[in-house]
Each structure stands twice: as C-alpha cells, then as structure tokens.
Amino acid sequence: MSSTDLLAQEGLGRDRPAAVRRLLARPELGSLIAAVAVFTVFAGAAEPFLRLSSLGTVLYAASTIGIMAVPVSLLMIGGEFDLSAGVLVTTAALTSSMVSYQFTAVTWVGVLVSLATTLAIGWFNGFMLGRTKLPSFIVTLGTFLMLTGANLGVTKAISGTVSTKSISDMEGFESCRRLFASEVTVGGLTIKATVWWWLGLLVVGSWVLLRTRFGNWIFAVGGDADAARAVGVPVARTKTLLYLGVGFGAWVLGQHLLFSFDTVQSGEGIGNELIYIVAAVIGGCLITGGYGSVVGSALGALIFGMASKGIIYAQWNPDWFKFFLGAMLLLAALLNAYVKRRAERGPR
C-alpha cells in the first residue's frame, strides 16, 4: 500500500499522457512529417510529379535505396555501421556475372555463388568486429577499401576492361531477370521487381525487429551491449547476423543491377553506403544505436526517391540535390536526439 503511494508520489502513477507521449516518442514520427512535407512541396512545384508514371519512377528510385536501408537500419539499431554496404552491392553483381561467365553458362550458379560471397563478407565484418573489438567504422572502412580495390582489380584481370561481359544469352538469364528485374504495369503505374523485394524485406525486417526475440536482442546490443551480455544475450552473434542481413540486401540489389543492365561497371557503388545510412537516420535511427525503426528507413528511402526525381520534374538544378540531402540529415539527426532525450527522461 505505502509502497504504491511512494511510487505514485514520484510520478509513476501519472499515466494519463501515455498515449500522446508514446506517439511523440515514436522514431518514425519525424520522417513521416518530412515525407508529407517533401511530397507537398513537389506536388505543388511540379505538375508531372503527381502522374501515375512518376509514382512508379519515384517508387523505383526509393526501392533501390530502401532494399539496403532495411538491413542497414537494423544494423544501426544494433549499434554498428557498415561502410562497405555500397560497394558490396557491386561485388554481388560482379561475382554473379563473372562466375556465370567463367565457370558455367547458367546464371543461377552465379547468383547462388554471389549470395554465398556477400554472406561471407557480412560474416567477415561481424567476425572482425567481435574478435578485434575495433569500432565497426574502422573494420568496415577496411572492408570498403578492400572491396573497392578487388572489384576493379579482379574485373580487369578477368575481362580486361572495367566492366563485365554480357551474359544475356546464358541459360537462366530470363528467369533471373523475371525474379530480380521484371516490371508489372497496372493502369499506367509501372512497378519494378525491386519494389516487391523492398516491401518484402520491410515487412520481414520490421516484424523481426518488433516481434521476435532476436529483435529484442538487436535493440539491446545497440542500447547497452554490456547490459545485454550480462543477461545472457549473445552480443557478437547478434551483430554478425545483422551484417549477414546487409550481405543479403546487397545480394538482392546486386542481382537487380546485373539482370536489368546485363553488364556491370566495377567502379560503381562507392558513396551509396552513406545514402543508406542517411535514409536510416532520417527514418529515426540513432547514430549511437539502440533506437530506430525499419519503417522509418523506408520513409527515409521514399523521401530520397521523391526528392531525387521531384527535382527533375520540377526542373530545378539537380546539383542542389546533395545539399538538400545533407540539410535533411542534419535536421533528422537533431530531431532524433530530441526524441531520444524525451524517451529517456520521460515527461518529468
């Protein structure tokens, strides 16, 4: 009795504004408002922006970021970075193409070897992180540089040029293309396969994060790794699995690039890792981990898609796109810090 009173005096009994507080503390809130704002701006500035065909274009641009933003946001909630994510996509495409070309004439073999490769690289990142205790910034910066070099070096050594040879006449190319690079047109709206992959990853990623034991561990290892370890959470294994997730995303996107363009430029992908991180941060992920949302990362990717295409529709100077992105990132990071403080300190 008296104990309850004590807690009530300290403010524990005041549950009235709980619903409002919970809404304000949602990590996606900022990105939702920003997405609506960006949409409104371009809808007003560019008439073609509202056409169905434009929606398809925007969704496609968003999906090529979103597919990676899902695993990257999970990784960031788990408290780590992956700077190798951008070039890993190119590695996935190159591996698939070259294995198919050099060893077999069936594209599916290359596709599967590529999956094994990206997962192995993800595992390597996680293993190095767990073993060396180095910050993931350094570990994955190393992987990033190594992959950048290897992409160019191996491609040149094998094909003699910086791009791969065409594989469009191989067995399995059409079925792979259907899976990774097809498109469906419904009443003027063209939806590319990447959009389905994105939605699928989004649903699975969000479900895993919010509704599974593993998701609980993701929050915990990012929020306080020592506390997580103390109650028996396998910290290193959890983080390694998150890097495997990034490997999987890179594989999907890499196969898309390969089967929609047939050849792959080995120098591509550099810088994209930062765009994935920006999408995750705009979506509410804290740089320091332990807080964020997969749905938010999708909104971040959508903002990216709307802005990159909207600028063209509005016939603004596209040079300013990066400026816009940077300003957006700073605003989002400030908002996240504010939301975090709210969540931590509560109403008192």
Next chain:
Amino acid sequence: MNTDAATNTDGMGTELLSLDGVGKSYGTVLALQDVSLTLRAGEISCVLGDNGAGKSTLIKIISGLHRHDEGSYTVAGEEVRFDSPRQALERGIATVYQDLAVVPLMPVWRNFFLGSEQGTRRWGGLRLDAEGMRATTREALARMGIDLHDVDRPIGTLSGGQRQCVAIARAVHFGAKVLILDEPTAALGVKQSGVVLKYVTAARDAGLGVVLITHNPHHAYLVGDHFTLLRRGRMAGSHPRAEIGLEQLTTEMAGGSDLAELSHELARPPVPDSREERPQP
C-alpha cells in the same frame, strides 16, 4: 525457470551458500583473505566495508565473475568453483549490479524479459508473446509491491530506485534463490533508498537469501539479519543482529579505534574564555 515467488517459502532457513576461509589475490596483491559467510533462505546478510575493503572482490567470487584461490565456496551443500556468471545464474545466484543491467531506451517489459524472452505457441515460438510478457511484467512487479501500469515506457524514464526495484523483481521472477545486491542505495536519495530496501525485504519474504553489499550501516541495520565487516581485504567482524547495535556497527564500520583517533585529531580546541586577552599557551 518461472518459479512462483510464493513457492519458495517452504525452505525458509535452509542453507543456500557458504564461504569458508575464502581468499583471492590478483597477482601479488591480496584482495581478500580468510572470509567466511553463511547465507540461509529468508535471510538478509549484509557485507559492510569502506572503499577498497574487498566488497567487490567478494561479490565477484560469489557471482562467478572471479574464481577464489583459497578456502571453499559451497552452494546448496556442494562445493563449487565458478568459471562464469552463467554458472552461478544456473544455480540460482542472481546479481544486481550498481550500474544496473538494463538498456535505458528499451521499454520496461522488454528489459524485464531480455535474454529470457517468451514466445507464443504459434510460429514455433518465434513470435514474441508481447501481450503475455507485458502482463507478466505487470504481475511480477505488482507481486513485489510495485505498481506500474505503463510497462511500455523506456526503463530510462524510471528513477534509479525504481530501476533497482525492477531489476530485483526480475531476479525474483526468474527463480533466483540468492540475490546479490551491489550497493543498491549508493546513488539514491533517502526516500528512494527506503523504497529499494522495502523491495529487498519483499525478496527476503519471498524466501530468497539476500547478500546486501553496502557502506551505509544505517541502511544495513534497517534490514540485515547478519553483518559481516570487511577491512583491507580481511574480515573485521561477523555478527548476528542480536549481538550488535547500530551504534556499534557504525563505529566498527568506520574503523573503530581509527575513528576515535580521527575524531580526537579533528576536534576543535576548547573555545577560549572571552574574558581572557589571549589563549592559554
């Protein structure tokens, strides 16, 4: 695992663990020497000592973080030598550290079940039973006398004392027989300390044995059944409650004769009589 706290009460008074002549050295530094302690179910045993007296070393041995070099450590009648906290936990020895094992930004219920999450029957246990876990958290807290409706709020929004209480309730819920509390009141105000001590006694009433580490004799004397004093790694005293008063405990804790000497040194010289022109030489 999820032993109901009430079922533990049958074994009141049975010996849970005992240390006999336990010692530990780090390299050439003797951190702990010849310490003996016995803990029974439904008993609060307080370990008091100043900074560097060996309290942390003692907890680390009991909770399995360090192995002892000398003497014997017996849990439920069986001599043990733990290699990891996990082994201690498996034998029902749970430790609530000063810098609590909670993740501040996670909701209370997620923290409560962290590492021991419940799955639903469907999906092969893959899907979290979020509603069940929320309800269980509420119940387990209520059983300890903590009334917290909104278990969805980040645990970081609770005060230090409230977080201690949740951590204690968690240990009790997951079937701990022995609860080791490392300075639970050190960073807390008077009122909060009172709340925490209340839950310490609630854990005792649920049939747990509690080892309470503190340097505050007042807090210890409020709840303790037995008092072990440590000084410079050695036992400086071991008294059941019946044999010692708060006054004596405070004096012993503060260093006994050392304190008497200190108070003599610090005492103000007698105030000179105002009528005299100058103090006496």
